[in-house]
Amino acid sequence: xxxxxxxxxxGKANEDYEHGFYTDIEAETAPEGLTEDVVRYISHRKDEPxxxxxxxxxxxxxxxxxxxxxxxxxxxxxxxxxxxxDEISYFSAPKDKAQYESLDEVxxxxxxxxxxxxxxxxxxxxxxxxxxxxxMDSVSVATTFKEKLKEKGVIFKSxxxxxxxxxxxVREYMGTVVPYTDNLYAALNSAVFSDGSFVYVxxxxxxxxxxxxxxxxxxxxxxxxxxxxxxxxxxxYVSYLEGCTAPMRKENQLHAAVVExxxxxxxxxxxxxxQNWYPGDPDTGEGGxxxxxTKRGICKxxxxxxxxxxxxxxxxxxxxxxxVILAGDNSVGEFYSVAFTKGHQQADTGxxxxxxxxNTKSTIISKGISADVADNSYRGQVKVSKNADNxxxxxxxxxxxxxxxxxxxTYPYIESNNPSAQIEHEATTSKVGEDQMFxxxxxxxxxxxxxxxxxxxxxxxVLQELPMEFAVEAKELLDIELExxxx
Amino acid sequence: xxxxxxxxxxVGVEDEDIRILNGVDLTLDTGQLHALxxxxxxxxxxxxxxxxxxxxxxxxxxxxxxxxxxxxxxEPEERAEEGIFLAxxxxxxxxxxSMTNFLKESVNxxxxxxxxxELSSAEFLKMMRERADMMGLDADLTKxxxxxxxxxxxxxxxEIFQLAMLEPRLAILDETDSGLDIDALKNVADGxxxxxxxxxxxxxxxxxxxxxxxxxxxxxxxxxDGKIAQSGDMELADKLEDEGYEWVREEAAAAAAA
Ligand SMILES: Nc1ncnc2c1ncn2[C@@H]1O[C@H](COP(=O)(O)OP(=O)(O)OP(=O)(O)O)[C@@H](O)[C@H]1O
Ligand SMILES: [Mg+2]
Numbered sequence: 001x002x003x004x005x006x007x008x009x010x011g012k013a014n015e016d017y018e019h020g021f022y023t024d025i026e027a028e029t030a031p032e033g034l035t036e037d038v039v040r041y042i043s044h045r046k047d048e049p050x051x052x053x054x055x056x057x058x059x060x061x062x063x064x065x066x067x068x069x070x071x072x073x074x075x076x077x078x079x080x081x082x083x084x085x086d087e088i089s090y091f092s093a094p095k096d097k098a099q100y101e102s103l104d105e106v107x108x109x110x111x112x113x114x115x116x117x118x119x120x121x122x123x124x125x126x127x128x129x130x131x132x133x134x135x136m137d138s139v140s141v142a143t144t145f146k147e148k149l150k151e152k153g154v155i156f157k158s159x160x161x162x163x164x165x166x167x168x169x170v171r172e173y174m175g176t177v178v179p180y181t182d183n184l185y186a187a188l189n190s191a192v193f194s195d196g197s198f199v200y201v202x203x204x205x206x207x208x209x210x211x212x213x214x215x216x217x218x219x220x221x222x223x224x225x226x227x228x229x230x231x232x233x234x235x236x237y238v239s240y241l242e243g244c245t246a247p248m249r250k251e252n253q254l255h256a257a258v259v260e261x262x263x264x265x266x267x268x269x270x271x272x273x274x275q276n277w278y279p280g281d282p283d284t285g286e287g288g289x290x291x292x293x294t295k296r297g298i299c300k301x302x303x304x305x306x307x308x309x310x311x312x313x314x315x316x317x318x319x320x321x322x323x324v325i326l327a328g329d330n331s332v333g334e335f336y337s338v339a340f341t342k343g344h345q346q347a348d349t350g351x352x353x354x355x356x357x358x359n360t361k362s363t364i365i366s367k368g369i370s371a372d373v374a375d376n377s378y379r380g381q382v383k384v385s386k387n388a389d390n391x392x393x394x395x396x397x398x399x400x401x402x403x404x405x406x407x408x409x410t411y412p413y414i415e416s417n418n419p420s421a422q423i424e425h426e427a428t429t430s431k432v433g434e435d436q437m438f439x440x441x442x443x444x445x446x447x448x449x450x451x452x453x454x455x456x457x458x459x460x461x462v463l464q465e466l467p468m469e470f471a472v473e474a475k476e477l478l479d480i481e482l483e484x485x486x487x
Numbered sequence: 488x489x490x491x492x493x494x495x496x497x498v499g500v501e502d503e504d505i506r507i508l509n510g511v512d513l514t515l516d517t518g519q520l521h522a523l524x525x526x527x528x529x530x531x532x533x534x535x536x537x538x539x540x541x542x543x544x545x546x547x548x549x550x551x552x553x554x555x556x557x558x559x560x561x562e563p564e565e566r567a568e569e570g571i572f573l574a575x576x577x578x579x580x581x582x583x584x585s586m587t588n589f590l591k592e593s594v595n596x597x598x599x600x601x602x603x604x605e606l607s608s609a610e611f612l613k614m615m616r617e618r619a620d621m622m623g624l625d626a627d628l629t630k631x632x633x634x635x636x637x638x639x640x641x642x643x644x645x646e647i648f649q650l651a652m653l654e655p656r657l658a659i660l661d662e663t664d665s666g667l668d669i670d671a672l673k674n675v676a677d678g679x680x681x682x683x684x685x686x687x688x689x690x691x692x693x694x695x696x697x698x699x700x701x702x703x704x705x706x707x708x709x710x711x712d713g714k715i716a717q718s719g720d721m722e723l724a725d726k727l728e729d730e731g732y733e734w735v736r737e738e739a740a741a742a743a744a745a
């Protein structure tokens with residue numbers, strides 16, 4: 001790599017965090033610390049039914065025990081100071097927490113926030129046909145397109161609302177894919193989750209639009225603990241988009257979300273994420289978001305399908321393994337991921353495909369890119385149960401290094417208990433070649449243009465899995481020219 | 488008017504004690520097409536790379552003037568913008584980078600440098616179709632990633648297609664004819680002939696006389712051990728075809744001894 005390339009990359013790493021500003025909306029914040037009182041306070045503030053409070057308290061006692069027992073997660077290839085659970089405030093809400101009927105009622109500050117994030121709600125409404133359930137801090141402040149969804153019987157609400165309005169569905173599914181005992185952060189989330197989204201698609205319904213939620217972490221020192229639950233009834237289809245940015249903050253911000261997906265017979269759920277939270281100071285790594293997320297889906301019925309696509313460019317520390325339990329026969333699980341780390345960012349991400357039903361199939365495509373002194377690990381597990389006849393998996397994990405001081409690691413775990421399983425794993429690590437750069441230069445492309453093209457090309461297989469609107473944003477996020485702007 | 492003047496060019500490999508070019512002298516006037524021949528490893532591709540600005544080579548002595556200006560001052564992409572094009576002996580694959588995207592950026596960056604307007608998408612696509620047709624490139628290839636999984640011959644055709652898209656002033660073809668089937672060879676030669684005009688120059692590196700018969704070079708040079716050992720007209724190429732390089736070596740040795 002030539003000096004100018006190294007310099008270019010340094011420049012990239014030093015670019016000010018564009019979305020680093022702080023919205024000035026008065027917030028009510030829970031006192032710091034993880035106590036039973038705090039859990040009750042959250043539940044009370046959110047007007048929750050008793051059963052939900054009970055559920056939280058069960059999870060609270062569990063997580064309190066684990067924290068007091070000194071549990072940490074130290075098996076990942078990550079190096080960071082564990083969050084101080086008793087110094088975190090677990091709830092904050094925008095002061096004006098009413099639900100708005102129309103965008104006109106939403107405070108200007110909030111609208112401005114979205115504008116500055118490049119997400120003009122108005123435009124989205126008018127142009128893209130995307131319903132936006134905007135989560136500002138922990139409480140939903142704007143929900144659109146409700147009518148159209150209502151017609152089809154699709155429920156798309158904040159988790160809190162859903163718990164009040166549809167307790168029977170929420171109770172039936174919540175915690176069934178990610179139990180509160182699953183891992184430390186999932187347990188924490190179960191006790192103190194703030195809000196999130198709930199989606200229910202009735203039998204045979206194809207959701208008429210992409211469902212989109214923009215999350216935003218907003219208050220100093222408050223963790224954000226979304227909880228998302230998506231249930232797709234037999235023969236239904238839904239595509240859900242999750243996009244994130246966060247303002248620049250000094251202290252580390254803990255983000256421990258839980259996402260549960262349930263796909264019944266012949267149903268399909270497509271879940272796409274762009275994660276662009278504050279990565280911390282590029283020189284010291286200080287102040288970035290800890291993104292410790294548990295995402296899991298179950299293909300419950302036969303012929304069901306769950307597909308995760310993610311573009312992870314932000315956060316100081318990312319640890320997430322969107323997974324699929326392939327329980328139904330002929331079910332399909334997919335994981336497409338691009339993780340880009342620079343500066344002092346660390347990512348340990350991957351997936352887990354658990355083959356249980358017969359003739360199940362999973363595909364894993366992971367692209368890791370690191371620059372500067374960043375570290376990027378792929379960790380994936382493919383597990384085939386005894387009765388999972390004819391399970392098939394294809395995994396491809398490619399890493400690209402954009403400098404001499406960054407790291408890429410691949411940890412594939414394969415556990416097959418059925419001899420009929422076919423499991424294929426490919427892994428490559430490459431540096432952006434001098435040859436490729438020179439070829440581009442010879443065609444008139446400068447350092448930055450050439451690198452963008454090559455990196456974009458490297459990620460293409462994954463980016464093309466994103467829904468159109470999102471793919472555009474994704475490429476912008478990777479600072480890359482748009483594929484297909486021609487023709 | 489000389490388009491390219493290479494004077495006493497000595498080139499080594501950066502950070503290593505390797506010398507490849509040992510005093511190359513070569514002048515190419517506008518409107519001319521010169522052939523560069525010579526045995527394997529004699530330094531032809533190295534010269535082409537140095538002209539295009541590859542960083543791994545270090546110029547130890549001598550100079551290169553392009554249009555009377557010092558070429559060595561320019562970065563590789565600036566040279567491309569100034570109209571220098573190299574058809575690579577070994578074209579590089581760019582996985583996932585679409586041909587359309589790549590060429591659009593490339594064409595527009597070169598056009599911008601020439602003070603021309605950016606092409607609209609429709610104009611660009613039309614140009615792609617025309618030039619692919621002109622160079623006998625299968626239109627399906629323009630829908631794929633740059634050179635990814637292309638056959639050897641397809642890669643060569645793709646180079647010549649890009650040449651046609653970029654309309655350079657100085658085109659260097661490094662063994663573009665090797666690996667081409669007979670029809671493709673004719674296509675390439677026709678393409679080159681179509682592009683020839685008073686303002687452009689071509690340096691065609693080849694091992695075979697066949698392509699030269701189609702494109703009729705004004706001059707033929709032979710490189711040996713990093714130097715131009717012989718220069719002449721088509722007769723020289725014919726002689727090489729018949730007799731090989733041994734006599735060139737002998738004459739060079741005799742000249743060195745004298
Ligand atoms: N980067 C390099 N490092 C070391 N040696 C090199 C390098 N580049 C070229 N060489 C050597 O320089 C000599 C000239 O190579 P070059 O590729 O220019 O030959 P050529 O005339 O194009 O040969 P061919 O007809 O086989 O293409 C060869 O001996 C080659 O091994
Ligand atoms: Mg060569």
